[in-house]
Amino acid sequence: MTLLIRKPGPQSTxxxxxxxxxxxxxxxxxxxxxxxxxRIGNLLLGNxxxxxxxxxxxxxxxxxxxxxxxxxxTGAAVGATLDGERVPGxxxxxxxxxxxxxxxxxxxxxxxxxxxxxGIDVPPVLGSRATGLLADLGGFKGxxxxxxxxLPLGEVDTLPPPCAVMAPGRGQVLRVLPxxxxxxxxxxxxxxxxxxxxxVSPASNRMGARLGGPAVPLNDLAxxxxxxxxxxVVQLPPSGQPILLLADAQTTGGYAKPLMVIEADLWxxxxxxxxxxxxxxxxxxAQALAALAAQRQWLERIERxxxxxxxxxx
Amino acid sequence: MSDxxxxxxxxxxxxxxxxxxxxxxxxxxxxxxxxVLEHRLxxxxxxxxxxxLTAHFDPLATPSRVVIRALEGAWTHSAGVExxxxxxxxxPVRYGGEYGPDLPxxxxxxxxxxxxxxxxxxxxxxxxxxxxxxxxxxxxxxxDPRITAPRRADPRLAVPAGSVAIGGSQTGIYPMASPGxxxxxxxxxxxxxxxxxxxxxxxxxxxxxxxxxEDIA
Numbered sequence: 001m002t003l004l005i006r007k008p009g010p011q012s013t014x015x016x017x018x019x020x021x022x023x024x025x026x027x028x029x030x031x032x033x034x035x036x037x038x039r040i041g042n043l044l045l046g047n048x049x050x051x052x053x054x055x056x057x058x059x060x061x062x063x064x065x066x067x068x069x070x071x072x073x074t075g076a077a078v079g080a081t082l083d084g085e086r087v088p089g090x091x092x093x094x095x096x097x098x099x100x101x102x103x104x105x106x107x108x109x110x111x112x113x114x115x116x117x118x119g120i121d122v123p124p125v126l127g128s129r130a131t132g133l134l135a136d137l138g139g140f141k142g143x144x145x146x147x148x149x150x151l152p153l154g155e156v157d158t159l160p161p162p163c164a165v166m167a168p169g170r171g172q173v174l175r176v177l178p179x180x181x182x183x184x185x186x187x188x189x190x191x192x193x194x195x196x197x198x199x200v201s202p203a204s205n206r207m208g209a210r211l212g213g214p215a216v217p218l219n220d221l222a223x224x225x226x227x228x229x230x231x232x233v234v235q236l237p238p239s240g241q242p243i244l245l246l247a248d249a250q251t252t253g254g255y256a257k258p259l260m261v262i263e264a265d266l267w268x269x270x271x272x273x274x275x276x277x278x279x280x281x282x283x284x285x286a287q288a289l290a291a292l293a294a295q296r297q298w299l300e301r302i303e304r305x306x307x308x309x310x311x312x313x314x
Numbered sequence: 315m316s317d318x319x320x321x322x323x324x325x326x327x328x329x330x331x332x333x334x335x336x337x338x339x340x341x342x343x344x345x346x347x348x349x350v351l352e353h354r355l356x357x358x359x360x361x362x363x364x365x366x367l368t369a370h371f372d373p374l375a376t377p378s379r380v381v382i383r384a385l386e387g388a389w390t391h392s393a394g395v396e397x398x399x400x401x402x403x404x405x406p407v408r409y410g411g412e413y414g415p416d417l418p419x420x421x422x423x424x425x426x427x428x429x430x431x432x433x434x435x436x437x438x439x440x441x442x443x444x445x446x447x448x449x450x451x452x453x454x455x456x457x458d459p460r461i462t463a464p465r466r467a468d469p470r471l472a473v474p475a476g477s478v479a480i481g482g483s484q485t486g487i488y489p490m491a492s493p494g495x496x497x498x499x500x501x502x503x504x505x506x507x508x509x510x511x512x513x514x515x516x517x518x519x520x521x522x523x524x525x526x527x528e529d530i531a
Contacts, residue, residue: 179325
């Protein structure tokens with residue numbers, strides 16, 4: 001019941017929905033950057049919602065299924081083959097023992113999720129199987145996977161039936177709420193943030209996406225006392241080049257926070273790769289809450305539809 | 315103390331920040347409020363900062379007005395609360411040498427000898443305001459103003475775990491190897507963070523840290 005890694009790609013890590021309750025100690029929640037893709041992968045396979053998957057940054061992964069199992073690829077669109085046969089994303093796919101899965105480079109998006117029936121069964125650390133690269137915590141030996149690693153899989157009684165869901169569309173826009181320091185920015189700085197194309201820099205990682213574009217004039221925005229930051233916070237360091245925090249963001253920071261990506265769009269924020277441009281569009285609190293409620297309802301509909309598909313096939 | 319008026323601001327739709335300013339008296343009230351809130355709304359994740367306290371929550375399960383009311387109530391009742399005294403934690407430090415390469419830099423900046431800097435550093439009682447930045451990293455108050463030192467213009471890519479450092483008017487200990495821009499003045503062998511311990515962090519908010527000179531190289 002193992003996956004044997006042949007080629008790890010640029011960075012592939014074991015991730016689940018992250019660890020809660022340790023931020024006060026400086027431990028970030030971490031977990032899948034695109035938690036929606038991870039959740040849907042688990043729904044497809046009948047795994048618990050927080051089952052652990054492999055998060056593959058940009059692709060380039062090759063591995064061997066050492067036992068007969070079933071898997072699903074979600075997240076970024078990628079050309080994938082199983083023993084040379086093309087496999088679709090967002091589908092449950094059968095993998096005979098010894099089958100080789102090969103991922104090319106993502107055609108759209110940045111992060112691919114490989115969910116396998118039973119989930120990746122590494123021991124939880126501080127309540128989660130997520131790899132925390134900052135502190136070599138959890139996941140597989142606290143690090144990104146390497147060629148030759150064997151990842152253990154959880155036991156399952158019956159393999160899930162083949163079923164599929166529609167891939168959600170990412171778009172180019174992230175919806176934002178004004179952050180605590182928004183009102184202290186000049187009109188010009190506010191306009192620059194909301195009207196520019198922001199290009200994700202190659203220096204981005206699971207902690208945050210560095211955004212290139214026109215420098216945002218800071219005037220004399222004071223340095224702040226250290227305070228909690230969260231995934232979705234757009235920080236503005238003195239360079240005037242914003243940083244969009246992602247799942248592995250440190251728990252505290254000291255930079256101004258002009259914008260905050262709404263919870264419903266955090267998965268989109270994780271799916272821009274270096275060189276791609278995004279824009280921010282302002283919404284209000286009621287719209288942010290409505291978007292979150294709509295996303296939860298959409299996930300519930302997917303769960304019900306999969307239950308139908310799974311029942312129909314048994 | 316009743317003259318401190320907090321502000322409560324949203325940080326997106328899933329977080330609220332209560333800010334009061336980073337004086338020790340206000341921080342003590344934040345610790346008291348934090349303890350109360352952890353019990354009162356355990357479904358909310360509470361994160362202490364320097365002079366602020368953030369609530370991170372699911373706004374569809376716990377509406378923000380409920381969190382705001384709890385924050386306001388806990389802050390008001392934190393005035394005059396007697397806190398349980400924190401632990402006093404003694405950390406032996408080897409100052410200077412291989413693991414404290416910036417001790418001469420701090421000494422020159424302060425106009426003191428390296429030994430005087432180490433003695434001034436080890437003379438203080440440091441209060442843990444909060445943790446953050448890295449797992450187990452403590453924000454400490456109480457650095458002797460004579461030994462403050464500017465951050466390095468060129469941050470190091472890898473500061474060794476256990477490094478004791480000064481950055482501006484703060485001192486701290488790197489719990490694990492990480493990039494860092496503070497001046498490294500020494501090293502302690504204490505394990506500041508161990509995920510397999512029942513309490514993973516050695517230091518907690520409200521604790522007092524004392525550094526003891528093991529040697530000065």
